[in-house]
Amino acid sequence: MNGFALFDTTIGRCGIAWGERGVIVVQLPEGSESRTRARLLARCPQASETRPPADVQRAVDAMVALLTGKPSDLTDVELDLERVEPFDRRVYAIARAIKPGATLSYGEIASRLGDRTLARDVGQSLGRNPFPLVVPCHRVLAAGGKVGGFSANGGVTTKLRLLSIEGARTSDVPTLFDGNRDFGFALKPRRRSAR
Secondary structure: OOEEEEEEOOOOOEEEEEOOEEEEEEOOOOOOOOHHHHHHHOOOOOOOOOOOOHHHHHHHHHHHHHHHOOOOOOOOEEEEOOOOOHHHHHHHHHHOOOOOOOOOEHHHHHHOOOOOHHHHHHHHHOOOOOOEEOOOOOHOOOOHOOOOOOOOOOOHHHHHHHHHHHHOOOOOOOOOOHHHEEEEEEOOOOOOOOO
């Protein structure tokens, strides 16, 4: 029997579905709890809402911790990869090895797969990722540190928020010196006194 549960995080209400072989789906927040539930059930329609077993609850706790900025290792979370294509499995295995605060590019993952020309295929694979956070597709960037795309609700804004929580730097993540664009204040130049 497959089960699912919704849980609160700093980015909103997420969802997780599991079966006998492990986690089937991780759902990032949609615009509302009902939309998050509906999106999760569209991907795992046979699941019933229930309390997670201990191993799934540990995964939930680790995701909640990660989203508060605490280092949290999700590499031990058991995933049900039965419906995942072999190429995607290879991409996800590389992505799972990226630590919080670190990033790789699509091209770097393609190189690790043995063919740098597969960068676009890597991006498409990560766009199909049914396990966001556990398979941290948000840690994979476009060339030159640019953010690239993100298929979750909120798109690139959500990706930047996840990277910011983890302390990762990209060329698109604002710094203290980027002024009021994202921080609500601007740094004012210091006046020099006349001597």
